[in-house]
Amino acid sequence: MATRIVRVDPELKDLIPGFLNNRRQDALTIRAALAQEDMETVRILGHSMKGCGGGYGFNALSELGGILERGAQNRDSEAITNAVDELQAYLEQVEIIYD
């Protein structure tokens, strides 16, 4: 992932902590779903991450969402695992500047 510094519209400031928390929750749900080979759940979560990540300013999350969605469609557990690892690392490290 290229940059972990993200600029976010100040008007969204109140929403960001909740948004990022939901993504942490997603990462856990995806791992659990993967263990059960529940690809549908992975696909849905990936799809909605793709849909709103960029809107909140996190293009990297949109990208990861797309990888998860595609991974689920292809039943590619390895790609999904890699993407979840990346997602969690990203959520640990991301820094936000409101401007």
Next chain:
Amino acid sequence: MAEPTKSMQYRVLLVDDDRDMISLLSSWLKDAGFEVDPVMSGSEAIARIDVFRPHLVITDLVMQGMDGMTLLSKIHRQNPLMPVIMLSGKAQIADAVKAMHLGIAEFLTKPLTKDELVARVRYTLRLAAGESDSGANFGKEIIYRSEKITQLLEQAKLLAATDVTILITGATGTGKEALAKAIHEGSARKDQPFVAINCAAIPEQLLESELFGHEKGAFTGAQTKHEGLFQAANKGTILLDEVGDMPLSLQVKLLRVLQDFAVRPVGSVRGIPVNVRVISATNTDLEQGVKSSRFREDLYYRLNVVPLHLPPLGERREDIQPLLNHFLKRVGQRDNKKRKRFAPEAVEYLASAPWPGNIRQLMNVVELCCALTNTDIIPLAMAQKALRDQPAHVQTLKDAKEDFERSYLVSVLRVTNGHVSHAARLAGRNRTEFYKLLKQHHIEPEEFRTSRQATEED
């Protein structure tokens, strides 16, 4: 449209089952000055509509429980003019296209930005307010003064901004085709084709090929591939005139086209996608047709998403005088002559006359009066005579036969791409006879040829 201000704050009902998406979109819209009511399901949305009275609904396409398409059709059953923006992923665009055809809906693909969303919302609200670019000029060919037509045109103008399927009803000569044309001209499709087909004037075997096209060799006489009118109308509007007279065997095929937005030419196994706005017109009572099984009920509902009714001239007599003036002026201009006028008693007489043939009859009466009067003022006696001689609602048998023959010749030529020998064979005539018929009707077979065939044969 003025920017939404506090005095006129637009209300947007937002429907999405994704909490983060809803927060994001609400935040964007509120920041742009809209009043937003976010709900997380289609059923909540339905419940909120009457209470919140939104100017616009934005809904996600794919949702748990009730999906966006179902929500859309439920909304439009209650509020046919409610603008709806449907959000969808790229992969679901095919569904979104259907949504556009289902009613007043547009789609916006995710991911999207704040600017995109806000711009689209403003644009859609502006269209809904009837302030489209051509709004001011809407229906300028249609002459009227009555309250009934004023209201009808207001509604038609809103509908023109959408792709909603319309059924125009009204007696003969009330202006159904004129209205359909005005809707097309007032729409975003105005620079694309407007294709009208009279479903009653074409024999059953040819109508299918006319509408949907055929492959080479699909039937005897089909020596070349033929593109149907649905394809010819692609990106534009098709008017299915006298749709009530469409044979049952074709009704089911038309229904399929409206469901799939694809036509299957005769003799082809493949559907060809088409993007066509469908307006149909009829002077028969389609509901009665459904009751007596002459018209398919499912097709009736597909076509009759929004009904527009043109009242007969006798129910809007205020329109008579402006129409008389309009046609007098037109005849004068056309013939390069001084414009004639009706004597006051003649106007009074015409304003209270029965007009079974409606505006077409009135137009013919004006023509006749102008042709037969040498003075500037058309006297009462002339108006009376013209009306007697123009029973308009019944064509003479000769005229009716000629009309039919002409439509028939045109369709066989279209279907055969202008190949006279093929057309003659289809029509069961020899070439010489067929040429003679064409000549009588001043029809040029060359006009029906595609460039590739122009050099072959004949």
